Amino acid sequence: MRILCLIVVACMVSGCGEERVMRRTMVMSEYSIGASSINGDGSVTFRLAAPEAQRVSVSGDFISAADGTAFGGGEMVRNGDGVWEYTTLPLASELYTYSFNVDGVRICDPTNGHISRNVSTLSSELIIGGGRGDYYRVNDVPHGTVRSCWYHSDSYGCDRRMMVYTPPGYESGGRYPVLYLLHGAGNDEGSWLELGRVEEIMDNMIARGECRPMIVVMPNGNAFKQAADISAAEGTALEWSDRKPLNPMLEVSFAEVVDYVDGTFRTVDGKRGRAIAGLSMGGGQTSIISYSLPDTFDYVGLFSAAVGAVTDEQNDAKIKAQRDNGLKLYWIACGTEDFLYDGNRQYMSYLDSIGFPYVYCESDGGHIWRNWRIYLSEFAPMLFRK
Amino acid sequence: MRILCLIVVACMVSGCGEERVMRRTMVMSEYSIGASSINGDGSVTFRLAAPEAQRVSVSGDFISAADGTAFGGGEMVRNGDGVWEYTTLPLASELYTYSFNVDGVRICDPTNGHISRNVSTLSSELIIGGGRGDYYRVNDVPHGTVRSCWYHSDSYGCDRRMMVYTPPGYESGGRYPVLYLLHGAGNDEGSWLELGRVEEIMDNMIARGECRPMIVVMPNGNAFKQAADISAAEGTALEWSDRKPLNPMLEVSFAEVVDYVDGTFRTVDGKRGRAIAGLSMGGGQTSIISYSLPDTFDYVGLFSAAVGAVTDEQNDAKIKAQRDNGLKLYWIACGTEDFLYDGNRQYMSYLDSIGFPYVYCESDGGHIWRNWRIYLSEFAPMLFRK
Numbered sequence: 001m002r003i004l005c006l007i008v009v010a011c012m013v014s015g016c017g018e019e020r021v022m023r024r025t026m027v028m029s030e031y032s033i034g035a036s037s038i039n040g041d042g043s044v045t046f047r048l049a050a051p052e053a054q055r056v057s058v059s060g061d062f063i064s065a066a067d068g069t070a071f072g073g074g075e076m077v078r079n080g081d082g083v084w085e086y087t088t089l090p091l092a093s094e095l096y097t098y099s100f101n102v103d104g105v106r107i108c109d110p111t112n113g114h115i116s117r118n119v120s121t122l123s124s125e126l127i128i129g130g131g132r133g134d135y136y137r138v139n140d141v142p143h144g145t146v147r148s149c150w151y152h153s154d155s156y157g158c159d160r161r162m163m164v165y166t167p168p169g170y171e172s173g174g175r176y177p178v179l180y181l182l183h184g185a186g187n188d189e190g191s192w193l194e195l196g197r198v199e200e201i202m203d204n205m206i207a208r209g210e211c212r213p214m215i216v217v218m219p220n221g222n223a224f225k226q227a228a229d230i231s232a233a234e235g236t237a238l239e240w241s242d243r244k245p246l247n248p249m250l251e252v253s254f255a256e257v258v259d260y261v262d263g264t265f266r267t268v269d270g271k272r273g274r275a276i277a278g279l280s281m282g283g284g285q286t287s288i289i290s291y292s293l294p295d296t297f298d299y300v301g302l303f304s305a306a307v308g309a310v311t312d313e314q315n316d317a318k319i320k321a322q323r324d325n326g327l328k329l330y331w332i333a334c335g336t337e338d339f340l341y342d343g344n345r346q347y348m349s350y351l352d353s354i355g356f357p358y359v360y361c362e363s364d365g366g367h368i369w370r371n372w373r374i375y376l377s378e379f380a381p382m383l384f385r386k
Numbered sequence: 387m388r389i390l391c392l393i394v395v396a397c398m399v400s401g402c403g404e405e406r407v408m409r410r411t412m413v414m415s416e417y418s419i420g421a422s423s424i425n426g427d428g429s430v431t432f433r434l435a436a437p438e439a440q441r442v443s444v445s446g447d448f449i450s451a452a453d454g455t456a457f458g459g460g461e462m463v464r465n466g467d468g469v470w471e472y473t474t475l476p477l478a479s480e481l482y483t484y485s486f487n488v489d490g491v492r493i494c495d496p497t498n499g500h501i502s503r504n505v506s507t508l509s510s511e512l513i514i515g516g517g518r519g520d521y522y523r524v525n526d527v528p529h530g531t532v533r534s535c536w537y538h539s540d541s542y543g544c545d546r547r548m549m550v551y552t553p554p555g556y557e558s559g560g561r562y563p564v565l566y567l568l569h570g571a572g573n574d575e576g577s578w579l580e581l582g583r584v585e586e587i588m589d590n591m592i593a594r595g596e597c598r599p600m601i602v603v604m605p606n607g608n609a610f611k612q613a614a615d616i617s618a619a620e621g622t623a624l625e626w627s628d629r630k631p632l633n634p635m636l637e638v639s640f641a642e643v644v645d646y647v648d649g650t651f652r653t654v655d656g657k658r659g660r661a662i663a664g665l666s667m668g669g670g671q672t673s674i675i676s677y678s679l680p681d682t683f684d685y686v687g688l689f690s691a692a693v694g695a696v697t698d699e700q701n702d703a704k705i706k707a708q709r710d711n712g713l714k715l716y717w718i719a720c721g722t723e724d725f726l727y728d729g730n731r732q733y734m735s736y737l738d739s740i741g742f743p744y745v746y747c748e749s750d751g752g753h754i755w756r757n758w759r760i761y762l763s764e765f766a767p768m769l770f771r772k
Contacts, residue, residue: 052490104438107493147533
């Protein structure tokens with residue numbers, strides 16, 4: 001009954017990925033990043049005009065194309081025009097985030113319009129194409145629709161915001177399966193789009209026939225928030241926590257999310273048409289939601305999930321019921337450097353002990369968005385195939 | 387036949403506005419702006435930790451609450467902890483953008499998640515409540531849905547991106563009128579949402595019954611772009627201009643936009659259910675589109691529009707046909723300091739000369755988003771009333 005599959009990082013990061021490299025359908029100039037530039041060999045020259053600054057450096061989550069090692073940037077050198085420069089090694093195809101430090105102050109690249117927010121930290125972004133990074137770009141393929149909408153939650157007693165991706169062609173009719181995608185602690189309903197590149201990944205994979213067209217629903221998973229801080233009524237977070245300290249968690253109220261989505265969008269009804277996945281806190285929620293609503297999801301994905309040994313008797317009984325009820329895929333992915341790695345091993349030991357079938361996918365790296373984008377692009381192709 | 391109405395700035399900025407101040411339906415903490423803080427008297431204390439910096443200043447588009455004069459910030463002072471501070475005068479209720487300058491480098495506030503992009507410049511944002519600024523906040527009112535979607539343009543030969551606001555309740559059924567809202571040169575389909583606060587203005591005005599529920603459509607008005615640079619396939623802009631130097635302008639292809647919207651959303655059919663307005667370049671486009679499609683729009687708004695004397699005989703004939711065909715509102719607004727002020731005066735002289743009825747609304751200030759937010763909140767209540 002058990003399916004235990006170790007997929008090594010070489011397959012995840014290079015093997016499978018290489019087969020899926022987006023062909024360029026038109027001659028494209030490189031992704032513009034302002035005064036800085038992506039060079040022909042995949043190296044990046046960062047530039048910042050700061051004639052009066054004393055010291056400037058660049059930091060990023062770079063990976064060498066030559067040997068796959070990570071490096072973090074370095075000191076920039078001032079040229080005669082007062083422009084500070086730094087050129088990286090040739091970089092592996094990926095989406096990178098970076099920032100400058102000017103006399104001790106961390107800043108985004110002021111000439112690059114591509115920025116993202118991780119919790120409360122803003123960073124600049126760039127994409128090196130020619131490989132995995134092509135999944136994260138806007139390419140010349142049919143595009144889905146992304147909407148920001150609000151549903152009413154009876155258990156929270158308020159409206160809450162969610163982001164929804166519908167695939168190209170949705171407007172023409174038909175019913176579509178749904179992937180519910182949950183974020184981590186500190187993130188919000190916009191994080192999977194902004195940092196996880198869901199719109200680009202889905203557009204590109206659907207265009208190449210690598211995954212089925214599907215709806216992707218990204219709710220807010222924080223118990224005390226209606227929406228991301230920048231999209232919420234001011235003071236909401238504070239007020240809710242003051243007034244309703246026992247507010248229901250997302251796990252308890254998740255049936256409301258499913259009901260809203262089934263009532264608002266043309267969905268494939270029943271568990272065969274539903275998947276749920278989440279990262280970190282959202283991975284823990286995915287575990288709980290999927291066994292608390294055992295007839296709801298045929299596909300479950302735990303990405304660097306906040307899980308551990310299962311010792312509670314009630315939870316043990318629910319997970320066994322989920323096992324007996326059957327589902328098509330229970331997929332667990334974690335990086336070897338993740339601080340939740342041991343918790344995931346304990347969780348899988350428990351699943352092994354009760355004969356719960358799952359697939360395990362181990363990558364390198366830690367608790368980072370690069371891994372979660374990779375996990376999504378590995379998970380999505382397995383959904384709604386049968 | 388002529389209706390010429392001079393609405394002075396005092397009415398626009400204070401008079402009408404005061405009547406529409408959002409009542410706070412819940413006790414709210416102030417809009418959080420990170421390490422900086424909004425004080426009880428409406429002044430703002432900016433703070434930036436930069437122990438190693440030599441010189442730090444703050445710049446913004448501030449307005450004194452006491453006398454309505456504009457001021458731009460100033461030098462910050464380093465305290466003993468290496469934190470630089472500057473406190474403004476008490477500010478009038480508004481949305482303000484600001485930035486810091488650290489040793490000659492312009493930066494966003496690194497601790498404030500509220501940022502916006504104007505063309506390629508990123509700025510931090512803050513809102514002073516208690517007046518007009520409350521229209522630009524997310525308040526605890528029913529929220530509409532905002533979607534990013536792509537339509538196919540036969541005349542451009544590609545898919546193009548637009549943003550669409552649908553009002554609260556749209557999902558429950560019924561038909562809604564449509565306001566088409568066009569941006570200025572250098573802006574894109576996201577600018578009216580990001581800088582123009584369309585979602586917040588519409589949510590708040592609809593909640594107070596100050597305007598009818600309506601759909602707001604924000605297409606990309608640049609002839610050589612499929613979408614905003616950050617949302618487009620890389621190199622698209624360059625490629626289109628290289629390959630199709632005579633690409634149709636938005637004015638020529640606008641019927642496609644209307645067809646897509648009428649085919650995709652539940653709209654009120656016919657000119658009584660359509661308004662069009664635009665700022666700067668988009669105002670010029672609004673003039674042209676509305677006389678080129680004379681049976682399409684009953685409401686037309688020119689916000690700081692790129693217009694001037696009408697000397698072309700064909701255009702003169704089309705505008706006279708638009709006049710004879712009749713429409714419910716032709717509304718022109720411009721600031722006295724706007725570089726397009728003279729052009730607007732010339733355009734109105736022409737309209738006067740042919741007896742074309744319009745309403746003119748003059749404000750202070752120049753070619754700035756503050757004015758365009760105000761114009762939208764003055765224009766929207768007049769739409770779809772009859």
